[in-house]
Amino acid sequence: MPIANRFLSHITDKEYFYQLAVSFCPKCCLVQLDDVPKPQQMFSSDYAFISSTSKVMSVHFKNQAQEIIRFIKNRPKPFVVELGCNDGVMLKHLAFRKINHLGIEPAENVALIAQKNGVTVQNAFFNHQLAQKIIRQYGRADVICASNTMCSVENLDSAFLGFQSLLKPDGVIFFEDPYIYDIVCLASFDQIYDEHIYYFSAHAVLKIAQKYDLTLTDMQHQPFHGGSMRYYLKNISLSPKTSFKVRNYLRQEKELRLNQFSGYKKFNRRVKKNVLEIHTFLAGRKKQKQPVVGYGATSKSTTLLNYCRIGPDLLAYITDNSSTKIGKYTPGTHIPVKSRQAFLTDRPKFTLLLAWNHRREIFKKEFLYLNKGGKFITYFPKLKIWRKTKSGMS
Ligand code: TMP
DSSP states (O other): OBOTTOOBSSTTSOOOBOOOOEEEOTTTOOEEESSOOOHHHHSOTTOOOOGGGOHHHHHHHHHHHHHHHHHHTTOSSOEEEEESOTTTTTHHHHHHTTOEEEEEOOOHHHHHHHHHTTOOEEOSOOOHHHHHHHHHHHOOEEEEEEESOGGGOSOHHHHHHHHHHHEEEEEEEEEEEEOHHHHHHHTOGGGOSTTOOEEOOHHHHHHHHHHTTEEEEEEEEEOSTTSEEEEEEEEGGGOOOOOHHHHHHHHHHHHTTTTSGGGGTTHHHHHHHHHHHHHHHHHHHHHTTOOEEEEOOOHHHHHHHHHTTOOTTTOOOEEOOOTTTTTSBOTTTOOBEEOHHHHHHHOOSEEEETTGGGHHHHHHHTHHHHHTTOEEEEOSSSOEEEOEETTEEO
């Protein structure tokens, strides 16, 4: 598999490939990648993913900032650290209110955008060593947070060790990442790619937290990225209560046996069935000479396209609104990425919704395309063709 966010300027560009496979660890309950590319391969200076490309996600991060502001209210000299702050989509709201903060962002190009957005950024990978430096320079943090980042941290132990020393005794850590329960329910195998090294569950987070004198106090399910979970951790010495929600999620995971290997056994079979369905659909359209295009050159789509062997013969191009991707080619499969304007002018009959996790936002935005008979195709848990009818989308 190629690196998910390494879009190519030329199809002849050299690409790095690695073996993509996941395993379950019965000791720590984590589902994790077997082979992890070097972090520098993934978060290079031409990293393509920009958080603010989705309006819905921008609102979500504004709400997250407001939650932090409520938490730190009345605290003396509050300090907030965010791991993987990307373009500053969340921290810019704290920067605007002159709240002491620090964003840690390993991808240089997006760290620069965050800086332009008024955010204090350190272009680095978070680990125990960096935590010590932050303490020396800024002091301890009231809030440490991360969105779609903890799943990419190569050395989780070093990060948690860093948390242990960086967090004020009465502070809070929260992080959100795609939830393994949702991935298993949908069989959304495209969530598996290089940046997603870990696939968290309540069981796994509880175990790693306990190792570092922290405990899981609360969880909040998020309807983003095909189902994400936000985990709240506090210092165990405060004897914080575990919420009813945490106990419920632990029970829900046990029901699917996600704390054992047996819970993952059927996944492979469901994925193969799904892949066949997608491939048969695209091959059928090709035979009928009805070109299909993709919508959203997501990181996830790198897994889908490469695993299903979908190239420009089956998917003419992919439209995306990221300036970092337009004019480039998809990793491994070399499908051209075009602007939204090109898509609107072309108005293809069928569009494979690769950014299926942004379905509602995209359907709303592309109402003209849908009104004129355009059809979107989603594929989890099974293939579905969406068209506009008098009563809405069906
Ligand atoms: P994500 O699934 O990792 O959030 O990536 C979403 C991708 O889809 C990103 O490259 C931006 C693109 N996108 C669009 O092109 N148009 C849109 O309206 C949205 C929401 C996303």
